[in-house]
Amino acid sequence: MRNLIDIKDLTEKEIEELIKVAKDIMLNPEKYSEKCKHKKLATLFFEPSTRTRLSFEAAMMELGGNVIGFSSSSSSSTAKGESVSDTIRTVGAYSDIIAMRHPKEGAPLVASKKSIVPIINAGDGGHNHPTQTLTDLLTISCEKKRLNDLTIGLCGDLKFGRTVHSLITAMSRYKGIKFVLISPEELKTPEYVKTDILKKNNIKFIETNDIEEYINDLDILYMTRVQKERFFNEEDYLRLKDYYILNKEKLKKAKEDLCIMHPLPRVNEISTEVDDDPRACYFKQVAYGKYIRMALILKMLEIK
Amino acid sequence: MINIDSIKNGIVIDHIKAKKGLEIYDALKLGELDCSVAIITNARSEKMGRKDIIKIDQSIDLDLNILGYIDPNITINIIKNDKRVDKYHVKLPKEIVNVVKCKNPRCITSIEQELDQVFKLTDEEKGIYRCKYCETKISRK
Numbered sequence: 001m002r003n004l005i006d007i008k009d010l011t012e013k014e015i016e017e018l019i020k021v022a023k024d025i026m027l028n029p030e031k032y033s034e035k036c037k038h039k040k041l042a043t044l045f046f047e048p049s050t051r052t053r054l055s056f057e058a059a060m061m062e063l064g065g066n067v068i069g070f071s072s073s074s075s076s077s078t079a080k081g082e083s084v085s086d087t088i089r090t091v092g093a094y095s096d097i098i099a100m101r102h103p104k105e106g107a108p109l110v111a112s113k114k115s116i117v118p119i120i121n122a123g124d125g126g127h128n129h130p131t132q133t134l135t136d137l138l139t140i141s142c143e144k145k146r147l148n149d150l151t152i153g154l155c156g157d158l159k160f161g162r163t164v165h166s167l168i169t170a171m172s173r174y175k176g177i178k179f180v181l182i183s184p185e186e187l188k189t190p191e192y193v194k195t196d197i198l199k200k201n202n203i204k205f206i207e208t209n210d211i212e213e214y215i216n217d218l219d220i221l222y223m224t225r226v227q228k229e230r231f232f233n234e235e236d237y238l239r240l241k242d243y244y245i246l247n248k249e250k251l252k253k254a255k256e257d258l259c260i261m262h263p264l265p266r267v268n269e270i271s272t273e274v275d276d277d278p279r280a281c282y283f284k285q286v287a288y289g290k291y292i293r294m295a296l297i298l299k300m301l302e303i304k
Numbered sequence: 305m306i307n308i309d310s311i312k313n314g315i316v317i318d319h320i321k322a323k324k325g326l327e328i329y330d331a332l333k334l335g336e337l338d339c340s341v342a343i344i345t346n347a348r349s350e351k352m353g354r355k356d357i358i359k360i361d362q363s364i365d366l367d368l369n370i371l372g373y374i375d376p377n378i379t380i381n382i383i384k385n386d387k388r389v390d391k392y393h394v395k396l397p398k399e400i401v402n403v404v405k406c407k408n409p410r411c412i413t414s415i416e417q418e419l420d421q422v423f424k425l426t427d428e429e430k431g432i433y434r435c436k437y438c439e440t441k442i443s444r445k
Binding site for chain 1: 408410411412413414415416418419427435436437438439440441
């Protein structure tokens with residue numbers, strides 16, 4: 001039985017296969033519409049989320065399966081003090097596969113040790129969010145038609161941003177990748193990401209706090225939100241939240257085929273005036289997320 | 305140096321950083337043993353200036369791996385019939401369980417107390433251990 005806790009659990013070949021299946025689903029949705037008939041996905045969201053939970057649920061429904069679950073810990077037995085392990089053992093009796101989000105880092109790993117059905121990590125604190133990374137890879141593959149030879153700008157909260165760390169890990173496997181890391185001093189990429197991933201794999205990277213400095217070099221600009229829930233101190237959050245706002249003016253020097261991505265939700269880091277720009281890919285990214293999750297559910301349930 | 309009887313059969317843990325002897329005594333739970341255990345602190349050492357030594361007067365099967373985490377310079381001497389039959393450094397253990405606690409307040413171990421505190425050796429060269437659950441780093445002491 002397979003679990004997906006960390007993007008590193010998947011080989012490059014497996015990711016390639018998932019992308020291939022997702023693209024096939026996009027082209028031939030009817031072929032997949034009953035693949036998960038009589039199967040149940042449990043979405044256990046101990047922390048609120050709109051996109052990820054609905055994306056998983058829509059994915060399962062489009063595969064002909066059913067969905068059960070909860071969307072906050074207050075509406076589960078966790079509120080009564082139940083442990084993650086006990087919740088998982090219980091839910092395993094009702095479902096065929098579990099997608100789980102938890103505010104505590106490592107909770108899905110704990111769950112996977114006790115579960116009798118596959119566990120998909122749908123985000124654990126500031127740690128891992130592998131299905132977001134798969135979404136990002138499918139987006140890049142569809143929009144840029146390749147996963148190599150790309151200059152990728154990552155902008156915003158590069159310290160706590162789990163999507164950014166996972167994306168760096170995943171993209172470091174491909175040839176010809178360069179990163180431009182754009183963040184304020186306080187939200188710089190952690191040292192271990194730079195030494196253990198970038199330097200170790202001889203990936204070129206530049207750090208800057210000026211979004212416009214290298215914007216003309218970028219093939220992809222990945223914007224992130226400064227996340228309130230990652231701060232213990234409200235003052236720091238308020239000071240840093242508006243540091244970067246992407247608008248039409250800043251995009252003037254950017255390439256015509258730039259792909260602007262964002263894991264969403266957005267607060268104000270991308271001005272709404274950018275939404276109509278053909279380079280804005282973040283809402284397409286949401287759609288890609290559903291297709292890659294469909295491919296993943298099929299893989300985890302070993303359905304061909 | 306004060307005189308401590310040599311042991312006939314047992315283990316001598318040598319080259320312990322001065323004043324660290326008691327920490328090792330506790331980590332190995334030597335207080336629970338049924339035999340004589342001597343801790344010599346601040347012994348003179350050519351190599352280290354000062355050092356601690358622990359002598360265990362019994363041939364017992366102790367899990368000494370944790371010493372590699374506490375201090376990789378420690379040497380283990382196995383004594384049989386008054387003679388040293390083996391001398392070695394303890395390697396860094398691949399995993400340490402319930403020795404240190406994860407300090408990340410966002411780690412699942414911070415709320416689920418029954419979970420073992422497990423750290424895995426992720427970089428042997430630099431001696432870096434990371435929490436099995438949240439991957440937060442602890443540096444070797």
